[in-house]
Amino acid sequence: MTLVYITDQIYLHGGIERVLANKVNYFVNELNYEVHIITTEQKNNIPCYEIDSKVILHDLAINYNRNKSYFNPLNLIKVPKHYLSLKRKIKAIKPNVIVVCNFAFDFYFIPFVYPEIAKIKEFHSSRHFFHQKRLENKSLFTNFFNKINDYIESKYHCLVLLTTDEKKYYKSNNLLVIPNSIDKHLGKIANTGNSKKVISAGRIAPVKGFEKLINAWSLVAQKHPDWVLDIYGFGEKEYIKSLENLISSLNINDKIVLCGSTNNINEKMLDSAIYVMTSETECFPMVLLEAMSNGLPIVSFDCPNGPRNIFTNNVDGILVEQNNIKAFANAIINLIEAPEKRIFFGKNGHNSIEKFNTNKIMNCWRNLFIDVSSFKFKDYS
Template sequence: MNIIYYTDQVYLHGGLERVLANKLNYFSKNTNFKLHVITFQQLNKAPCYKINDKVTFHDLGIHYNRDISFLHPSNIKLAPKHYSRLKAKINEIKPDVIVVCNYEFGFYFIPLIAKKSINIKEYHSSGHFNYKARLENKNVVKKYIYKISDYFETKYDYLVLLTSDEQKYYKSNNTVIIPNAIQETTLKTAKLTNKKVISAGRIAPVKGFEYLIFAWEIVVKDCPEWTLNIFGDGDPKYVAQLKKQIKTLNLENNIFLKGATKTLESEMLDSSIYVMSSLTECFPMVLLEAMGCGLPILSFDCPNGPRHIIKHNEDGILVEYLNIKQLAKNLIELMKDPTKLKSLGYHAKNNMGRLTEEKIMPQWLKLFKKETLN
């Protein structure tokens, strides 16, 4: 079976890239699939996560300006070249299945190009804010664009969503729920004795790190010996904003922006709490990885993902959405209660068994064969 995964790039650290690498490595090890990754803007860079050598990579070399909308005229003029190169590559590979990982011109091109393959669109983020924008939208042009997107969604064999909460955002009846899977959890477990809290992810406003920094201003008054390490890279303007906020609040000795790391598991094992302050998430891999290391989780109860992973007061704590004072209070309580800290961490690691690749990946195999999921 010939399988294509289509995305923009695989050189940046992120949840989508991590999930894709895990899937490719699983299929490389457990099937005889011929696996291909088509990117359009890889920029001659190596994948950020290790991917099995059996996977063949193809880059279309389309250099969009990612600082502006894909619908900006300077980007739209590149679309015909994108279409022709993508069509030629698909015709060359002759795939049985195409999985579209992101959302740009290729989302519209592939149902037009690949009519003989099983076409699957997988969503890695929540449709919450897009749904709200649709409800509030009064722009005629945007309404037309929404209708076009809805139409093309019906042209896919399956839309794969991460949680059941997401189904209400889609009008077509081809949705399937498959959560992200975690590879076998590390045999190591965090000792939970270091006074370190960790957070990680793409440094972008949707991750809500400014809320976490404001909460930490409260935390240090009660627990000044604890530090917060934030790992990841991203929007330079947002990074500068966070650095300025940390300096203004005199937290330079308490909060550290560490940048991206290839040793995130080691950093987690060296920490005692994982905290997430995102405005929205769907099924964040970083939570699964942190729980796999035996870290208790504190997360805003944001739409729509953490509540599908965290069992409140069993393996983590769901904090009222965007409530900074409550986030700080829960952090302080956990820092001062080592018994609860260790109990949450124990259950966090134990509960990840329900989301292993052995449990989740067979669902993908059924889709590739067009079998009905139970």
């Protein structure tokens, strides 16, 4: 079996990059597949997560300007080169299956390149807000664009979603749900009963809601000034600056640390007591699985379709009403003041992620690759 994965880059820390690295390493080592990753803007950077040397990397060096819309003229003029370069590369590789990970121009033309090759589109984010906007915006242009989008999706042999909740947002009948995978850490787990650190991690962008987390922490710090919040991740400079200004305005500079990105997030989690998340939207946040594998209890906003599919409220964490900052702060305070509950939730979470066992999840992918490469069409809905 020869696979091609297509994405924009694999040098920036993120959920897609982490999941992709885990998958390709498994496929080349456990299933002996030939696996290629084709990027459009790797820019000579090394992958941010370890990728086995048996995985073959290709970069087309299209280098779209990501500060502008894909439909900006400066990006549109690069589309022909992108199309022709990708088509030549696929012809040379001759894969059985192509998997599209990101959402760029290649999403639109891949279904029509080499029809004898099976194509899969992975979706890594929730369509909740997109669906809401689609219902609200009835303009002719928007309806036309949405119909094109639906048509393109129907031309993939399979669309892979992360949760069953997401299926209602799609018009196609070529849907399959395969969650992300993770294995339990069999060695150390976090010393949640003794640590006085709370941790959060992710791309530093408005969608992650870190300003809400900072406002909530200002309330926590009033009751527990000896506790510290560490936030890990890279991101948008202007947004980071606004977070720094917010921290200063709340006079909690010594209570919150913006730590930047790290390659050792597991070690940081092991040194923490609670994991927290205040995202506006998530689909299947890998970082929650990582926190649970390290034995951390979770406090998270109940954002659409994400956290509730990973952990259970009052069993291995606390789900808080979306955007309720005071309730979020109280949930953290509740766990700070109940170390036995932190330990209980952490152990439950560590055990519950067995349902996302790597061998189990990768076997789903293996079966899908066999089906689509044999052009055994199914109604996956």
